Amino acid sequence: MADRTPGFRAETERLVLRDWQGDADWAAFFRHTNTPAVMEWLGGVMDADHMAIQRSRVENCAARNGHCFWLVEREDDGGHLAGEVLGFCGLKRADAPGSSVTGAMEIGWRFRQDAWGKGYAREAAQAAMDAGFARFGAKEIVALTVIDNRPSWGLMIRLGMKRREDLDYADVRYDPPWRDTIVYSAVRNDGRREDWEKQP
Numbered sequence: 299m300a301d302r303t304p305g306f307r308a309e310t311e312r313l314v315l316r317d318w319q320g321d322a323d324w325a326a327f328f329r330h331t332n333t334p335a336v337m338e339w340l341g342g343v344m345d346a347d348h349m350a351i352q353r354s355r356v357e358n359c360a361a362r363n364g365h366c367f368w369l370v371e372r373e374d375d376g377g378h379l380a381g382e383v384l385g386f387c388g389l390k391r392a393d394a395p396g397s398s399v400t401g402a403m404e405i406g407w408r409f410r411q412d413a414w415g416k417g418y419a420r421e422a423a424q425a426a427m428d429a430g431f432a433r434f435g436a437k438e439i440v441a442l443t444v445i446d447n448r449p450s451w452g453l454m455i456r457l458g459m460k461r462r463e464d465l466d467y468a469d470v471r472y473d474p475p476w477r478d479t480i481v482y483s484a485v486r487n488d489g490r491r492e493d494w495e496k497q498p
Contacts, residue, residue, distance in 0.1 A: 310421050311421065313372060313418060313421055315387060315422055315425055317369070318360075318368075324349075327385070331385055332344055333410075335411045336411055338447075339444055339447035359391070365429075367388035367390065367407075368387060368426075370387050371384065383410075385409035386407065386408050387423055388405070388406065389403055389405055389406075389434070389439070390403075392442070394471070395470055396469065398465045399440045404439070405426055405427060409422075420453055427484065431486045438486065440465075442481055451482060465483075
């Protein structure tokens, strides 16, 4: 059953996570994130066909599950323009071919390079995890990356997620270095968010 989130919107101190609203959102997202630096560990820069596939996957995921990766915009945080598209962050059901966590609630994020190192990804990911545990009733949330993507799994650790080597798997859609997937997870305890909430 899909977790329905009509008109999803979540606000943090500096960010808004919200549903996509059409072509303009996607154009801004790809303009800022389809770059060599951002896509280094995500299969490389996408051509027009692959951008269309990416958009279709997110939109189909949202239609199927009631939610997926949400657009992330910056609020007016004193010196920056409100409404700037920073990337995406959100929750989906894991569905990669051969995945060891198929059907699990999966968190993912992608942010433009000039947003790195400012805490935006962590702020958005905490909001998404909050929604996963408190709103959608997830018992566990997983996150996936590759071993060489240190910034990605570093964020997973800062979120309080734990390494699950027993769940690592090879994503057959990709060649090395993007093939070998490592897994982190966070588990809800007695209906409450667990260690990730307590991280400094």
